[in-house]
Amino acid sequence: MTLPAEPLSATDYEFLWYIPNTVEPGHRGDDTVDGWGTLDYSVDLALRAERHGWGGALIGTGWGRPDTFTVATAVAARTTKFTPLVAIRPGYWHPAHFASAAATLDQLSGGRLFINIVSGTDNLAAYGDGEFDKSRRYDRTREFLQVVRRLWRDEDVTYSGEHFRVEHSTVTPRPFGAEYGRHPRLYFGGASTAAEADVQLFWGEPLDGIAERIDRLTTLSDTLGRVHPPLEFGLRVTTLIRDSSAEAWRAAEAKIASIAGKPDLHGSGQGPAVGQQRLLDLANRGEVLDSCLYTAPGRVGGGGAGTTWLVGSAAEVATALARYAELGIRHFVLSDTPYQSEVARVGDQLLPLLRNPAPLAR
Numbered sequence: 001m002t003l004p005a006e007p008l009s010a011t012d013y014e015f016l017w018y019i020p021n022t023v024e025p026g027h028r029g030d031d032t033v034d035g036w037g038t039l040d041y042s043v044d045l046a047l048r049a050e051r052h053g054w055g056g057a058l059i060g061t062g063w064g065r066p067d068t069f070t071v072a073t074a075v076a077a078r079t080t081k082f083t084p085l086v087a088i089r090p091g092y093w094h095p096a097h098f099a100s101a102a103a104t105l106d107q108l109s110g111g112r113l114f115i116n117i118v119s120g121t122d123n124l125a126a127y128g129d130g131e132f133d134k135s136r137r138y139d140r141t142r143e144f145l146q147v148v149r150r151l152w153r154d155e156d157v158t159y160s161g162e163h164f165r166v167e168h169s170t171v172t173p174r175p176f177g178a179e180y181g182r183h184p185r186l187y188f189g190g191a192s193t194a195a196e197a198d199v200q201l202f203w204g205e206p207l208d209g210i211a212e213r214i215d216r217l218t219t220l221s222d223t224l225g226r227v228h229p230p231l232e233f234g235l236r237v238t239t240l241i242r243d244s245s246a247e248a249w250r251a252a253e254a255k256i257a258s259i260a261g262k263p264d265l266h267g268s269g270q271g272p273a274v275g276q277q278r279l280l281d282l283a284n285r286g287e288v289l290d291s292c293l294y295t296a297p298g299r300v301g302g303g304g305a306g307t308t309w310l311v312g313s314a315a316e317v318a319t320a321l322a323r324y325a326e327l328g329i330r331h332f333v334l335s336d337t338p339y340q341s342e343v344a345r346v347g348d349q350l351l352p353l354l355r356n357p358a359p360l361a362r
Helices: 039-051 068-077 095-108 134-153 207-223 245-259 274-285 296-300 314-327 339-349 351-355
Strands: 014-019 056-059 083-088 114-117 157-160 165-169 185-188 199-203 232-242 309-313 329-335
Touching: 014 039, 014 083, 014 339, 039 056, 039 068, 039 339, 056 068, 068 083, 068 095, 095 134, 095 165, 114 134, 134 157, 134 165, 134 185, 199 207, 199 274, 199 329, 207 232, 207 314, 232 245, 232 314, 232 339, 245 296, 245 309, 274 296, 309 314, 314 329, 314 351, 329 339, 339 351
Parallel strands: 014 056, 014 329, 056 083, 083 114, 114 185, 185 199, 199 232, 232 309, 232 329
Antiparallel strands: 157 165
16 A cells, blocks of 8 residues: 655644534434534534544534534634634625634634635525625635735725725734734635635545646736745545445445435525536546545535545545645545544544554555
8 A cells, every 4th residue: 555655744734624503403414413503512523523633623604504603602612722614704794894703713712713715605695795796706705805814914904995995994802823923724715816815625526636726726826926825725525434445335325325315405506616516527537536536425415525525444545635635735624424423433543544654554
């Protein structure tokens, strides 16, 4: 078995889990019913993540779901090391309001906050966002990030753009460590804001597609005149692992059979976004791509990180993830269901192999 070129050390790489944020149970086949959607359930997942080696977890967003920032604040107050990756939407937030809220949570938690900026489809009209033009939403996101960055860094900020305006605005308190140039890390999934994000987050696509996009985004970042530290890259994907490859594939096929034909309760009803459609189209290339990237979930209603899965033994999935790391991926947001049991299984069996590749030689 081929070993990773270098250890994926805890200091160089970020490993995050996922906390579902829906009112209704059953998210991506999770069988939890009692306590679903409560603070105790979310805190329990966060504490399990702390105990099993994760740096934090992504908390999703969408209208008709609990407010993500409120959930993240409550969870941060009941944990000590856990860092929430909070998904938020420009249009739902004004940049000055968001910059203040985020700086406050970041300061109160001692720097435990990451931000995932989402510009994809949602029930925009339900919360008063009248910007339906996709290209303008991305332009607006770029302005949003520019305003937020300035408010986190500077005092007495005046900004006049096409979408946002602030006059003599100062955020108090500042982000934790702002005097040293630190601020909450900004993740994003769209190419057009490569000059403003800190981390470009990809779905679980094949290695060749990820390599091409990293190359293109690196070039685009330079073309757009990036003034921030070099753009980093992350991967958001489902990881289904078992003690053996055969057991993992049996579990994957059983899970596909159980969710086939069930309605998608969490879709936007507006058709798939470009990135989502690209994931769905992968099934046309084959059911298994690269070494263990399973495309069948997309055929039975999987969306987002549930569209493709990395399936196999812990060693096989670790090797697959190491191949992404060789392309330049440094941030990994992983998950599987049931969330409560898999945060422990994946944390205990997979993360040690990623942080120390020696066990892969066994």
